[in-house]
Amino acid sequence: MAQMDSIGTTTEGLARRRMPWFGLLAGVVGSCLVLFIVAPLAGMTLSCSLSDLSAAAAEQEVRSSIRLTLLCAMFATVACTAFGVPLGYLLARRRFRGRSLVLAIIDLPIIIPHSAAGLALLTVIGRHSLIGSVSERSGLLLVGAPAGIAVAMAFVSVPFLVNAARAGFEAVPQRLERVARTLGATPARVFFSVALPLAWRDILGGMILMWARGISEFGAVIIIAYHPMTTPVMVFQRFKDYGLDSARAVAVLLVGICVGIFVVLRLLARRPKASEAGHA
Amino acid sequence: MLELRGIAKRYGRFALEALDLKVMSNEYCVLLGPSGAGKTVILEMLAGLIRPDAGQVLWDGRDITSAAPETRRFAMVYQDYALFPHMSVRANIAFGLRSRGVTRTEAAGRAEAVARNLGIAELLARRPATMSGGEQQRVALARAMVTEPKLLLLDEPLAAVDIAGRRRLRDQLKQLQQRTRTTFLHVTHDIDEAMFLADRAAVILDGRLRQVASPEELFRRPSDRDVARFLGMRNILDVVCSEPGFCRARGVTIHVAGSDVATRHVWIRPEEIILSGQPFDSSARNQFHGHVAQYSRAGDLLAVEVDCGDLELTALVTYASFECLAIQKGRQVYATFKSSATHCF
Structure with missing residues (x-):
């Protein structure tokens, strides 16, 4: 909201100088869009009674589903961070042949249908695939198991992490790293003591985004695992089998938890004013 | 090293x-x-x-x-x-x-x-x-x-x-x-x-x-x-040198030091150009008559641009001599310098 306010004042300032109608128009049009996002969520929440909500929260099936969803998405995020952060650094700092191809590949999971992504994953981790059969024989079930759910979540949400990490590293002035090298720091030390400390807020922001995106994934997850049931799958299943009222309470519960986590972590990752000045 | x-x-x-x-x-x-x-x-x-x-x-x-x-x-x-x-x-x-x-x-x-x-x-x-x-x-x-x-x-x-x-x-x-x-x-x-x-x-x-x-x-x-x-040096003239000691720049002959046939430019050090109201006898070989085109501050000195017809010279003078000569735009002056005040390159 704070960001919206500041944009509002800038447009106002412009409007007073040149075209009064334009600022007004942009404000009205913009408000429509914000309303478009808020209205369904508010409507769903308001039409769900407190007793429905507490009943859903008390259900063992719902609780374990929410726990499963949060944990799978978190595991996917942490695991991908170990790979995504070095990749983001490489993409931010090196100009190599095929870099733009890599950038395009990273965005692929965002643009393809997620059900298709699930099918594609099945060919790699399915029971009859090499990875699937090996891991099943060694006791780690993928399809129809939490590990497979985490893989599906990771596949569709990892672009957010890599892109955030890349943007974070790009915002670190290269001169800081160069000067560090001339002072005797190896590339590894430059990464850990200069680049990473200055980019961690952006990386954390990317992790939050990836986690939230993983939690809400439906299409890819339902193809890899109908059971155990993640909450988005459960919302779908209840809507299909018992109707709107039954699904709504679970949906509101999950949305509430997501928004709560999102707000708390965004506040934690917010850049303090002083360090912003230091960046410039 | x-x-x-x-x-x-x-x-x-x-x-x-x-x-x-x-x-x-x-x-x-x-x-x-x-x-x-x-x-x-x-x-x-x-x-x-x-x-x-x-x-x-x-x-x-x-x-x-x-x-x-x-x-x-x-x-x-x-x-x-x-x-x-x-x-x-x-x-x-x-x-x-x-x-x-x-x-x-x-x-x-x-x-x-x-x-x-x-x-x-x-x-x-x-x-x-x-x-x-x-x-x-x-x-x-x-x-x-x-x-x-x-x-x-x-x-x-x-x-x-x-x-x-x-x-x-x-x-x-x-x-x-x-x-x-x-x-x-x-x-x-x-x-x-x-x-x-x-x-x-x-x-x-x-x-x-x-x-x-x-x-x-x-x-x-x-x-x-x-x-x-690039160094901001004033009074650089394009010249032709036919015989040692002399250069011609836009129809004017200048007595110089250390010139040879390869010389293309002459620099006259502006702080070694003397301005006077009257011509005077001295060992200095170069003396030109002209009028003050303009002047401006240059650090602790004043840069006076003298228009001598074919030649424009800039002299650096102290405030004392500036006042003594009562320099203003259009003032008739003589610009005098020795051949040793020149550098050929």
Whole structure:
């Protein structure tokens, strides 16, 4: 909201100088869009009674589903961070042949249908695939198991992490790293003591985004695992089998938890004013 | 001793052609050239941060062209300070020592000693963002010097500092270099800065090294017209010399010193042109009559432009003689100079 306010004042300032109608128009049009996002969520929440909500929260099936969803998405995020952060650094700092191809590949999971992504994953981790059969024989079930759910979540949400990490590293002035090298720091030390400390807020922001995106994934997850049931799958299943009222309470519960986590972590990752000045 | 052999680099709009340069040990060497000539790129090539397209970098005769920056011990100081914003001043200064495996306590002690030397001991606990440009640059200098570099690379270190801080920092740079006997290579577009600091200055124009000389020598004998113009020298005439001692410039004959058939330009030192209201007898061979076209302040002196018909001369005069001659626009004057006031090139 704070960001919206500041944009509002800038447009106002412009409007007073040149075209009064334009600022007004942009404000009205913009408000429509914000309303478009808020209205369904508010409507769903308001039409769900407190007793429905507490009943859903008390259900063992719902609780374990929410726990499963949060944990799978978190595991996917942490695991991908170990790979995504070095990749983001490489993409931010090196100009190599095929870099733009890599950038395009990273965005692929965002643009393809997620059900298709699930099918594609099945060919790699399915029971009859090499990875699937090996891991099943060694006791780690993928399809129809939490590990497979985490893989599906990771596949569709990892672009957010890599892109955030890349943007974070790009915002670190290269001169800081160069000067560090001339002072005797190896590339590894430059990464850990200069680049990473200055980019961690952006990386954390990317992790939050990836986690939230993983939690809400439906299409890819339902193809890899109908059971155990993640909450988005459960919302779908209840809507299909018992109707709107039954699904709504679970949906509101999950949305509430997501928004709560999102707000708390965004506040934690917010850049303090002083360090912003230091960046410039 | 640092030696560049045929260093060449294309970098965007900037192209450096086969640069040969030697920087002696314990010397304060200044690379002088206009802004945007890619002088930063030269320093970054020396530091090992950018690979030259061709040529070699040698240190004490050893080829280090492909050595990693952290192994060279060439510390860099940038125009925009490039301090680590997430570290205190103390941690910034100690960074290089910590990178080389010095213990935390020893690094902190040495950082403090250097900070005291540069008069920034009271800043040690502060963050860079809260400090003035001059303070930040002294921290950057301390951070580089604490590592006891073999060569200190300074990229326009005074350009972003305000005028009051600049003079103090400039003095400190000179003292620091003399006290530590470290080799300094300093890049700047500021001629006064180069004159004050340099033991030797190297002028780079259009990607080519034009002249390497002491500052005095540079002004006494610029190698060509571009260098002379870059140094801001007045009274450079295009001439033809047919016989020794004489040059013709736009229909006027000038008595000069040290000319030969290869001479293309004559520089008449403006501070050695004497203005007078009446012609006078002297050993000076050149005397021209004209009127004052205009005048302007030039530091502690006044630059008076005299229109002598075919010839325009600028003389530097003191305020005393300016008043004594009652100079104003249109005033008829005689401009007199000896042949020894000229330099042919």
